[in-house]
Amino acid sequence: MISAQFFTTVNFKIFLDTLKLLTFKLPYLRFGQEVDRLEIELKQYLNAEHSQIYSFYNWRSALYHWLTNLPNLTDLTNWTNEVLVSGYTCVSVINTIIQAWYKPVYVDIDESLNMQIEDAEKKVSNNTKAIIVQHTFWNPANMQAWTEFAEKHNLVLIEDCAHALWAEIGWKKVGTFGDMAIFSTWRDKVISSVTWWFLLINNPDLKVDKPKLIPVSRKLALQNLNYNIIAYLAWKMYDIKIWKVLMYIANKFKLIPPILTPNEKACRFDNFFYQLPNSLAYLARRQLRQVDKINVHRVQIANQYKEKLAWKYEFPKEESFAKNIYFGFPIFFDNEENLKKKVIEAKKHWVYLGTYWTGQNIVPVGSNLENCLYQNWNCPKAEDLAKRVLILANHFQFDKVDKIVDLLK
Numbered sequence: 484m485i486s487a488q489f490f491t492t493v494n495f496k497i498f499l500d501t502l503k504l505l506t507f508k509l510p511y512l513r514f515g516q517e518v519d520r521l522e523i524e525l526k527q528y529l530n531a532e533h534s535q536i537y538s539f540y541n542w543r544s545a546l547y548h549w550l551t552n553l554p555n556l557t558d559l560t561n562w563t564n565e566v567l568v569s570g571y572t573c574v575s576v577i578n579t580i581i582q583a584w585y586k587p588v589y590v591d592i593d594e595s596l597n598m599q600i601e602d603a604e605k606k607v608s609n610n611t612k613a614i615i616v617q618h619t620f621w622n623p624a625n626m627q628a629w630t631e632f633a634e635k636h637n638l639v640l641i642e643d644c645a646h647a648l649w650a651e652i653g654w655k656k657v658g659t660f661g662d663m664a665i666f667s668t669w670r671d672k673v674i675s676s677v678t679w680w681f682l683l684i685n686n687p688d689l690k691v692d693k694p695k696l697i698p699v700s701r702k703l704a705l706q707n708l709n710y711n712i713i714a715y716l717a718w719k720m721y722d723i724k725i726w727k728v729l730m731y732i733a734n735k736f737k738l739i740p741p742i743l744t745p746n747e748k749a750c751r752f753d754n755f756f757y758q759l760p761n762s763l764a765y766l767a768r769r770q771l772r773q774v775d776k777i778n779v780h781r782v783q784i785a786n787q788y789k790e791k792l793a794w795k796y797e798f799p800k801e802e803s804f805a806k807n808i809y810f811g812f813p814i815f816f817d818n819e820e821n822l823k824k825k826v827i828e829a830k831k832h833w834v835y836l837g838t839y840w841t842g843q844n845i846v847p848v849g850s851n852l853e854n855c856l857y858q859n860w861n862c863p864k865a866e867d868l869a870k871r872v873l874i875l876a877n878h879f880q881f882d883k884v885d886k887i888v889d890l891l892k
């Protein structure tokens with residue numbers, strides 16, 4: 484039994500689609516029309532027909548491409564230009580900013596897990612060029628307030644929609660408010676094509692050159708497809724307890740692609756300027772057709788957690804302005820020790836509570852904070868909440884709410 488986000492999208496349908504690709508459609512692996520079709524469908528889905536859209540192998544490459552193409556930069560060699568960024572984020576966001584020669588300026592969060600506007604007001608300066616507004620797990624950020632903030636300080640507004648594909652604010656899809664947005668269909672995200680991210684440019688005045696991308700190797704394309712097969716089998720074998728062995732072998736022998744390279748955990752940038760392979764675009768299009776069903780499931784599970792855990796745990800404060808898709812279900816423990824005890828206790832019952840976003844405010848634990856130019860106490864709330872938050876699963880495969888609730892009592 485598992486309660487981690489990382490098996491998000493390995494369902495039987497994807498397993499079959501991937502097998503079909505591997506057996507009958509190998510020529511499909513690298514090139515073809517699927518990417519163009521997917522980009523058009525996504526724009527339609529987001530009601531963003533007039534925006535430009537570019538696909539990338541990962542989020543890092545999308546942000547790097549854009550940051551290094553930003554007009555009116557002063558000096559791109561000494562970190563003079565600054566980017567405001569959430570104090571609770573993933574190391575790959577930060578290493579991209581640094582390697583593009585920008586300085587990350589960390590903005591503290593509040594109980595919604597999103598950035599506090601008051602802290603951003605304190606930290607913005609004449610060197611600030613852009614702000615990345617991350618919609619974190621439960622809640623979309625307040626885009627009306629952030630749009631006003633960006634206008635007031637003349638900043639480019641980037642939405643990080645890695646967790647929020649399909650969430651809405653006042654019937655407008657998240658990702659269509661900022662000058663640009665980066666979305667994800669990575670393997671633990673809202674829908675999955677194993678990897679893939681896209682950059683949506685909403686502001687027609689922001690001229691961004693078409694990225695020069697190289698085709699992925701056949702090996703990497705295959706590694707990505709293998710992930711769906713191996714993760715599905717691991718999921719099925721969870722109860723006979725050998726899933727970890729399977730995942731270990733898959734990682735050890737590089738049958739599947741790594742999440743973060745050791746280089747990236749040390750806050751260095753690995754270049755992934757790859758084209759999205761046709762095969763992954765094919766999978767994403769198949770998933771796109773299921774997205775509403777997937778999100779209804781998430782909401783149902785989230786409601787069950789709310790009902791059954793509210794007497795004991797606090798959740799992020801819920802914003803009234805948004806239609807949330809409940810990507811992940813964060814709960815707050817009263818202290819770090821109790822959280823750690825629960826995670827250990829759960830393991831004894833073979834329940835794996837995912838802790839990727841727990842322990843330190845630049846995730847995952849072990850990311851080099853010094854190289855990320857993060858100074859302790861810069862974002863006290865983010866540091867505190869990161870130690871006490873656990874993100875429970877509510878993905879499409881997940882239906883064992885009662886087991887998790889029993890454990891958490």
Ligand SMILES: Cc1ncc(COP(=O)(O)O)c(C=O)c1O
Nearest residue numbers: 541542543573575576643645646
């Ligand atoms: C909120 C958020 N932004 C950005 C990223 C970075 O994405 P990538 O690892 O593909 O570069 C992640 C990774 O999970 C994320 O959760």
